[in-house]
Amino acid sequence: MTNTTITAPRGFKAGAAACGIKSENKLDLAVLACDTRAACAACFTQNRVQAAPIQLSRDHVKEGYAQALVVNSGNANACTGPRGLDDAATMTQLVAGKLKISPRSVLVASTGVIGHPLDMAKVSNGVNHAYDNLGDTEDHGRAFAQAIMTTDLKPKSAYREFTVDNQTIRIAGCAKGSGMIAPNMATMLAFITTDAKIAPHDLRANLVQAVSRSFNRITVDGEMSTNDMVAVFASGLASDHELGETWLSPFGEYLYELCNELALAIVADGEGATKVFHVMVTAARNFTQAHKIARAVAQSLLVKTAIHGADPNWGRIISAAGAAGADFNPEQASCAIGNIVIFNRGTGADHDRDALADIMNKNDIWITLNLNHGEASDVVHSCDLSKQYVDINARYRT
Amino acid sequence: MTNTTITAPRGFKAGAAACGIKSENKLDLAVLACDTRAACAACFTQNRVQAAPIQLSRDHVKEGYAQALVVNSGNANACTGPRGLDDAATMTQLVAGKLKISPRSVLVASTGVIGHPLDMAKVSNGVNHAYDNLGDTEDHGRAFAQAIMTTDLKPKSAYREFTVDNQTIRIAGCAKGSGMIAPNMATMLAFITTDAKIAPHDLRANLVQAVSRSFNRITVDGEMSTNDMVAVFASGLASDHELGETWLSPFGEYLYELCNELALAIVADGEGATKVFHVMVTAARNFTQAHKIARAVAQSLLVKTAIHGADPNWGRIISAAGAAGADFNPEQASCAIGNIVIFNRGTGADHDRDALADIMNKNDIWITLNLNHGEASDVVHSCDLSKQYVDINARYRT
Numbered sequence: 001m002t003n004t005t006i007t008a009p010r011g012f013k014a015g016a017a018a019c020g021i022k023s024e025n026k027l028d029l030a031v032l033a034c035d036t037r038a039a040c041a042a043c044f045t046q047n048r049v050q051a052a053p054i055q056l057s058r059d060h061v062k063e064g065y066a067q068a069l070v071v072n073s074g075n076a077n078a079c080t081g082p083r084g085l086d087d088a089a090t091m092t093q094l095v096a097g098k099l100k101i102s103p104r105s106v107l108v109a110s111t112g113v114i115g116h117p118l119d120m121a122k123v124s125n126g127v128n129h130a131y132d133n134l135g136d137t138e139d140h141g142r143a144f145a146q147a148i149m150t151t152d153l154k155p156k157s158a159y160r161e162f163t164v165d166n167q168t169i170r171i172a173g174c175a176k177g178s179g180m181i182a183p184n185m186a187t188m189l190a191f192i193t194t195d196a197k198i199a200p201h202d203l204r205a206n207l208v209q210a211v212s213r214s215f216n217r218i219t220v221d222g223e224m225s226t227n228d229m230v231a232v233f234a235s236g237l238a239s240d241h242e243l244g245e246t247w248l249s250p251f252g253e254y255l256y257e258l259c260n261e262l263a264l265a266i267v268a269d270g271e272g273a274t275k276v277f278h279v280m281v282t283a284a285r286n287f288t289q290a291h292k293i294a295r296a297v298a299q300s301l302l303v304k305t306a307i308h309g310a311d312p313n314w315g316r317i318i319s320a321a322g323a324a325g326a327d328f329n330p331e332q333a334s335c336a337i338g339n340i341v342i343f344n345r346g347t348g349a350d351h352d353r354d355a356l357a358d359i360m361n362k363n364d365i366w367i368t369l370n371l372n373h374g375e376a377s378d379v380v381h382s383c384d385l386s387k388q389y390v391d392i393n394a395r396y397r398t
Numbered sequence: 399m400t401n402t403t404i405t406a407p408r409g410f411k412a413g414a415a416a417c418g419i420k421s422e423n424k425l426d427l428a429v430l431a432c433d434t435r436a437a438c439a440a441c442f443t444q445n446r447v448q449a450a451p452i453q454l455s456r457d458h459v460k461e462g463y464a465q466a467l468v469v470n471s472g473n474a475n476a477c478t479g480p481r482g483l484d485d486a487a488t489m490t491q492l493v494a495g496k497l498k499i500s501p502r503s504v505l506v507a508s509t510g511v512i513g514h515p516l517d518m519a520k521v522s523n524g525v526n527h528a529y530d531n532l533g534d535t536e537d538h539g540r541a542f543a544q545a546i547m548t549t550d551l552k553p554k555s556a557y558r559e560f561t562v563d564n565q566t567i568r569i570a571g572c573a574k575g576s577g578m579i580a581p582n583m584a585t586m587l588a589f590i591t592t593d594a595k596i597a598p599h600d601l602r603a604n605l606v607q608a609v610s611r612s613f614n615r616i617t618v619d620g621e622m623s624t625n626d627m628v629a630v631f632a633s634g635l636a637s638d639h640e641l642g643e644t645w646l647s648p649f650g651e652y653l654y655e656l657c658n659e660l661a662l663a664i665v666a667d668g669e670g671a672t673k674v675f676h677v678m679v680t681a682a683r684n685f686t687q688a689h690k691i692a693r694a695v696a697q698s699l700l701v702k703t704a705i706h707g708a709d710p711n712w713g714r715i716i717s718a719a720g721a722a723g724a725d726f727n728p729e730q731a732s733c734a735i736g737n738i739v740i741f742n743r744g745t746g747a748d749h750d751r752d753a754l755a756d757i758m759n760k761n762d763i764w765i766t767l768n769l770n771h772g773e774a775s776d777v778v779h780s781c782d783l784s785k786q787y788v789d790i791n792a793r794y795r796t
Contacts, residue, residue, distance in 0.1 A: 046721075047717060047720040047721045048719070048720040048721075048722075048724075048725060048726055048727075049716050049717055049719070049720030049728045050720075076713075078717075079713060079716055079728070079741065079744060079745055079746060080745055080746075081743075081744050081745035083745075084745075113713065114712075114713025114714075114716070114717065115712065115713050115741075115745070115746040116746075221699045221700065224717075224720075224721035225717060226713075226716075226717050226720060301619045301699075301787075301791070302619065302791055305787075305788055305791035305792040306791070306792070308788065308792040309791070309792030309793060311792070314512075314513065315474075315477060315511065315512025315513050315624075316512075318447050318477055318512070318624075319445060319447060319476075319512065319622075319623060319624050321446070321447070322445040322446040322447030322448075322622075322624060323444075323445045323446075323622035324446075327446060328446055329446075330446065330447045330477070343477065343513075345479075346477060346479050347477055347478055347479035347482075347513070348477060348513040348514075385788055385792075386788060386792075387785040387788045387789060387792075389699075389703075389788070390703055390706065390783055390784060390785045390787070390788060391785060393699070393700055393703035393704070393707070394703040394704070394706040394707030394709070394783075394784075394785075395707055
């Protein structure tokens, strides 16, 4: 079997270590290194409270290049003041020293509890071990994906490969998020490698578009973390020269597909989640209207609990849509669960109850709301709300 | 003991009946009637999907007067199309016929399941019985408060009385909401009576202000119903002539107090709630900033579960504030739980952990977030999120 981890694209090595930030000797620190000065783009959390590694990485990625990444799990290095910034900077310096590159060429990410300073002796040890373990096999890529997990139930990775102008281009990514048993760990991290030869500004444009159509289209509990980050590194080793304009569009499409696969994996591994559901709003007046309504329904606690209980409670769907803060006319709208229309032009629609019950008992459910207003549409992916979510988040003690 | 129900202000009678909309012979229909053509003002849900009674009452209250109200529980008469509008109109006609007034002088409200047509034979029967039972004693007022409940754990009522210019003015109210075992019943209804002599435009101004500072400052699960309604009726029988300007301000203050008491009672009786908490944002740049942040923290599932678990998890509070979509500088902000500062200028603050644990174990908790930006402030009241909430809303079958 071929390697489909983040070490699959040409030019990337990964190394992981268990340095004691997490308990039980679990992998909790990882380094990603590129043989070249890679084009790099990243998207960061919009939270006004931004963890130290976010602040530093945002600065380091400015010029569009980076050559390495260091990431730890178990501690978010958030709300840690000037000391936190120093610690994040030290992490980049430790890796830069090993790789003999500038600290500005290193991005840093952290995920875990908020408000506790990092134990830098452990981190320093971790960087040494991760560096010693650097390699480009499948096992190295898997260890990296493992090391960024907090209490996700499973590692999440995706891979795409395509050929343009007789050149094979590989894109690989891994993500963590939202499957956390301990809280304050709702951070979404995704790291993507590719060997495409692409200019930083093109890489950034493609990433922004892919992220807005994938990671920004999911919700587990409506919470945005202080540490969210998606970064892509492009080694350029797939070809000697930048490929023609024609390949940019397939690259963007595959990058989006990969991001979407990772995003859906995050929802499926959501805290306490037992089911995934998708809210599609069609025939909206504009994208904003479609998105607001899709998000409101996908985030509604009453809809999420109805999905959990396999109850085709369309009243909750329509009510949540109406409360979305986006004007629409319910007298024109219709709503379907799966392929069964359950609401039409302001009132309930006759339907086959047994067939609907079958759909509600599935683990993957589509809700479609047709506004009959215009041409725009959007979709938001979500998971059900179970007692386990409350258990997970109430039982924990800081 | 004196009567402190909605029949206490001079000129009001109430009657209730069990007409079989709800099971187990529970009170499910009630009529409120005023001896005079009362000044009347009402606030309605902002949901784009509005139940038939909301549409009708909004029209009937336009001129600022009303003389009666009919309300049923067990069925929301929402998403019921033209038939629902006809049924709501019939309810006002039935009551108007009995009281020999115009149907336009009757408001109508409904709460219960969405999407099912009312059984009008039962409703008609209920109106007859409620009319026959009309009276102005405490028992009559209590029966009314009982009849508007769906599965609230307890009836909620409040009373204020004050004297201006040697005239005693009474304000009484009752409310239902958010303590519902069956879903789609998250409707908030509140009805207020007063014998103040007040012009409709003054009544409306005072109600809007009181509602915005009370009912609009609470959240149980962030859901806004299709049927929410707050209405106040002023019989004018407290005095022969309209009181001077001086009394309007105490009237507004007492009306607000009464609304706030009812609003807090709704939160305390929230679905599955075991604790109440308040999020106060101070020193904000403006009211919008204060409100957005207070609401985001109050609605955060991670904060709500932390409160449930008595966990002083300030990371969740700060992260929710940062994600509120309101710009602020965490490096200037501080946060206290009760009187204990746990976050100061971007980082955790040393504090007495035992004292904090004592506060977290209380049933009523204040969170204060000082932004150190300006002079504005706001508060939002909320309750914890328990497994019972999920149970209540997932177990139910439509």
